Amino acid sequence: MQQTIQPLASSFRDPSGFVFQKDGIIYRQVNKTFKEDFDHFTGGGCYDHFIKNEWLIPHEEIMENLSGSDNWYKTLRPQKIPFISYPYEWCFDMLKDAALLSLQLAKTGISFGIIVKDATPFNVQWLKGKPIFIDTLSFERYDPSKPGEVNFHFILISTYICMTDLPQKPR
DSSP states (O other), X not given: OOOOSOOOTTOOSOTTEEEEEETXXXXXXXXXXXXXXXXXXXXXXXXXXXXXXXXXXXXEEEOSXXXXXXXXXXXXXXXXXXXOOOGGGOOHHHHHHHHHHHHHHHHHHHTTTEEESBOOGGGEEEETTEEEXXXXXXXXXXXTTSTTOSBOHHHHHHHHHHHHTOOOOOO
């Protein structure tokens, strides 16, 4: 089958799947190559725990290959975020809250055998005044034989900021 939908420009790095838009609705495709990790995350209780705590944006599974891709496993329709913002627009406290969310996801996920593979601040948005993680495909099974696979650039920088409790400088 020929792929008929192109991924959004912001969805270019992840071999696990991609985000695309069809008829004004945002979808996320889960690729076949990510099937085992996705099923472990959603079927092992971690996804439900994150949703219950409002740490991860919920999604609806659409059992239709909307993209036309041969690598299609599932299509997700995430809950819509009414306003998209970017980390470079956030104040210090928002960055700190986003970092703490990422750390909470990493800490809790490990008890489910899950790691966060892409803890970038661009995977965090704001909903109802709280940070919420938006990338369902950033969670994969923990494999102790693969050290250092987690993208910690955001977590490390944010942890340093949170631990030092640097005062916010006025402009």
